Structures are given as C-alpha cells and as structure tokens.
Amino acid sequence: MPFYQRLGDVPRKRHIQFRDNGTLLTEEVMGMEGFVGMESILYHLQSPCRVMKVGDFEEMKRDEWVPDTHTHRHFKTYGIDAKGDEITGRRVLMWNHDVEISLCRPKEQMDYFFRNGEGDEVVFVHEGTGTLETIFGNVPYKDGDYVVIPRGTTYRFRPEGDQRYLVFETPGLIEIPKRYRNQYGQMLEGAPYYHRDIHPPTELNPHREKGDFPVKVRVRGGYQTYVLDYHPFDVVGWDGFLYPWTFSVHDFEPITGRIHQPPPSHQTFQGRNFVVCSFVPRRLDYDPQAVPIPYHHSNLQSEEMIYYVSGKFGSRKGVEVGSVTLHPSGIPHGPHPGLAEKAIGMTETHELAVMCDTFYPLKLTKFAKDLDDGKYAYSWYEEPGAPATAEEDPAGVTSHF
Numbered sequence: 001m002p003f004y005q006r007l008g009d010v011p012r013k014r015h016i017q018f019r020d021n022g023t024l025l026t027e028e029v030m031g032m033e034g035f036v037g038m039e040s041i042l043y044h045l046q047s048p049c050r051v052m053k054v055g056d057f058e059e060m061k062r063d064e065w066v067p068d069t070h071t072h073r074h075f076k077t078y079g080i081d082a083k084g085d086e087i088t089g090r091r092v093l094m095w096n097h098d099v100e101i102s103l104c105r106p107k108e109q110m111d112y113f114f115r116n117g118e119g120d121e122v123v124f125v126h127e128g129t130g131t132l133e134t135i136f137g138n139v140p141y142k143d144g145d146y147v148v149i150p151r152g153t154t155y156r157f158r159p160e161g162d163q164r165y166l167v168f169e170t171p172g173l174i175e176i177p178k179r180y181r182n183q184y185g186q187m188l189e190g191a192p193y194y195h196r197d198i199h200p201p202t203e204l205n206p207h208r209e210k211g212d213f214p215v216k217v218r219v220r221g222g223y224q225t226y227v228l229d230y231h232p233f234d235v236v237g238w239d240g241f242l243y244p245w246t247f248s249v250h251d252f253e254p255i256t257g258r259i260h261q262p263p264p265s266h267q268t269f270q271g272r273n274f275v276v277c278s279f280v281p282r283r284l285d286y287d288p289q290a291v292p293i294p295y296h297h298s299n300l301q302s303e304e305m306i307y308y309v310s311g312k313f314g315s316r317k318g319v320e321v322g323s324v325t326l327h328p329s330g331i332p333h334g335p336h337p338g339l340a341e342k343a344i345g346m347t348e349t350h351e352l353a354v355m356c357d358t359f360y361p362l363k364l365t366k367f368a369k370d371l372d373d374g375k376y377a378y379s380w381y382e383e384p385g386a387p388a389t390a391e392e393d394p395a396g397v398t399s400h401f
C-alpha cells in the first residue's frame with residue numbers, strides 16, 4: 001500500500017525496547033524484497049515462531065480440463081452449491097502461473113486461522129457482509145468490496161449471512177496501478193479512486209489467550225498446519241505500509257468520454273502479468289455519432305475473463321448474474337449481432353462486472369467444465385432473418401465487453 005498506517009501502541013523508534021507489563025515484546029518486521037520493499041513492524045506478546053505442534057501438510061490438487069477445442073466460453077456459476085469454508089470452499093475455475101481465479105460460496109465457518117505464505121489475495125465480495133479478523137486488526141467488509149490481503153497476513157473470516165466471493169490469488173503483488181500515483185505514492189487527480197476510498201483495519205484487539213490455535217499456511221503448493229499455544233492475534237501495535245484493506249467497487253469513479261473508452265480506463269489493480277478492472281454504472285459515450293457499445297477486438301496477447309455481478313449486460317446475450325465469460329487469445333470477440341445498432345442513443349449503463357485480463361493463457365479446471373454452457377461459441381452466429389427475442393437481447397445498456 002502506498003501510504004503509512006499505524007494502529008495500537010508502538011515504541012518511539014524502531015528496534016528499541018518495548019515492554020508490556022515489564023515483559024519485552026517480540027518485534028517482527030514483515031516485509032518484501034529482502035528488507036528494501038514495503039514492510040510493517042508488529043509487536044507481539046509472544047514469539048510468532050512459537051509452534052506447539054507441526055501438523056499435517058495437505059497437497060493442493062487441481063483437476064485440469066483440457067478442452068478439445070479453442071473457443072470462447074460461458075460458465076454459469078450462480079447456482080453452485082455452498083461448500084467448505086472461506087478457504088477450503090475456494091474452487092478454482094481457471095489459472096496460470098500469475099493468477100488463480102476461484103469461486104467461493106462458503107457453507108461452514110473457519111475453525112482455524114489462515115495465512116497465504118505464497119501469494120497476495122483479492123477477495124471480491126459479490127454477496128455478504130462480515131469482518132475479516134486479522135493480525136493487523138479487524139477489516140469490516142460488505143457487498144461490492146474488494147478485500148486485499150497481502151501475503152503473510154494471518155486471518156480468519158467472521159461472516160454474517162450468506163457469502164459469495166470471486167477470489168484472485170497471485171504469487172506476485174496486488175498493487176494500485178502505477179499510473180494512478182505520483183512519484184510520492186499519492187493518488188493523482190484523475191485516478192478513479194483516492195486514498196479516502198481505501199479502508200485499512202479499523203480496530204486492534206490484542207488477544208491474551210492461551211489454548212490450541214491451528215494456523216493453516218499456504219506454502220509450496222499445499223497447506224501446512226501448525227498449532228500454536230497462544231492466540232495468533234497477539235499484536236499490541238504495528239505500523240508500516242503492509243496491511244489488509246478494502247476498496248468498494250461502488251467507489252470506483254468511472255472515466256467516460258465522448259467516444260468509447262478502452263478497458264484500461266476501468267483498471268482497478270495491477271498484478272504480475274494481469275490486471276483487474278471494474279465495470280460500473282456510468283454515463284455512456286456522448287458524441288452524437290458515438291457507438292456506445294464496444295468495438296470488436298482481438299486481444300492478441302491477453303485472455304479476458306469477466307465476472308458479471310449485477311445489472312443488464314448489453315453486449316452479451318444469455319449472460320446472467322454470476323456468469324463468467326472467457327475470451328481467450330487468438331480469436332476476436334465483440335458485441336452480439338444487432339446490439340451495436342440498438343445501443344445507439346443509449347445514455348447510461350447500470351451494469352456491474354469484474355474483469356481479469358491475463359497476459360499468458362489460462363488453464364481450466366473440471367469444475368469449469370461442469371459449468372460451461374457449451375454453446376457460447378455460436379452466440380455470434382445468426383440464422384438469416386431470425387430476430388433476437390427480448391429475453392435474449394437485454395440491450396438498453398452497454399459495456400466494454
């Protein structure tokens with residue numbers, strides 16, 4: 001994160017004595033890039049290395065689906081069953097060596113703590129409210145929030161009611177796009193969001209509690225469990241640049257133009273060889289000659305995955321809430337037949353969608369295969385004279401897609 005935060009008690013200088021009721025606290029520097037990247041300094045009541053028991057290692061297995069054909073795909077995900085918890089319930093839909101994209105509808109509550117030891121995470125909360133309890137303090141979340149969790153953060157979800165997430169995990173970093181910031185890290189005038197839209201942990205409640213506390217850590221392609229004899233949220237204070245935070249998609253200020261704006265204007269985060277974009281309700285292109293629906297395009301070096309959150313999706317027929325489309329590299333895509341004409345004169349869109357463009361091909365899982373509608377590839381093909389029905393054609397709004 002490009003700005004400094006402090007919560008709880010910290011000593012006046014780094015690396016000096018800091019005591020709690022006379023006991024020297026354990027200072028932990030949690031940082032990136034070998035002491036030259038972003039870091040935070042945390043003060044623990046107990047050593048974070050103190051492990052009572054090294055538990056089991058569970059290997060993560062992905063069931064890859066290698067389709068027979070290379071084509072555009074549409075996965076209908078809204079009806080998936082609730083399963084597992086906020087970690088075990090993540091079902092990978094597609095992945096490459098830069099990002100893993102999962103769906104999650106948790107059914108159970110976590111009875112352990114989790115830490116991703118090999119990647120940053122963004123959890124997009126499609127449905128649900130609750131609190132992400134973390135070693136840095138509590139992070140409340142609600143529908144429409146992106147919950148950004150840097151690697152190394154010990155946490156557990158405390159959800160309220162039903163939850164539905166789209167989850168991105170990356171071995172790289174999740175960052176605010178560089179072009180939105182000045183040389184000092186401050187977000188620029190003209191960036192689609194600002195520091196006030198970013199919500200760090202709000203309260204820190206150090207736990208002084210002994211017991212059995214399992215912590216599951218994602219490392220080396222699996223989960224290693226450790227059992228601690230002291231509550232892992234034993235931090236009395238911290239400061240630095242590294243911490244979990246939320247940003248609401250509803251606070252993304254759309255950039256619009258007289259003619260169609262390209263997808264980078266919707267960019268929300270940058271990752272290693274991928275971007276995450278937010279398509280939010282907005283005014284459409286206002287030139288009298290504008291075609292407000294997007295032009296056809298070939299993303300020759302990108303794969304384009306879109307998750308449809310709410311609203312009507314003007315350039316896509318048959319797409320519904322919870323749909324995921326994948327437009328892979330090598331073949332063009334664009335609005336469905338007739339929709340460009342129909343979009344002319346439209347002034348606004350109410351759609352909400354999250355897109356992830358990757359610069360390297362995505363692999364699919366058997367879970368994705370089960371959700372594939374199998375006919376999306378033909379959705380641009382029209383029998384001559386066959387008009388689209390109103391149901392098939394929800395035009396009235398448009399989008400990038």
Ligand SMILES: [Fe+2]
Nearest residue numbers: 297304400401
């Ligand atoms: Fe596209």
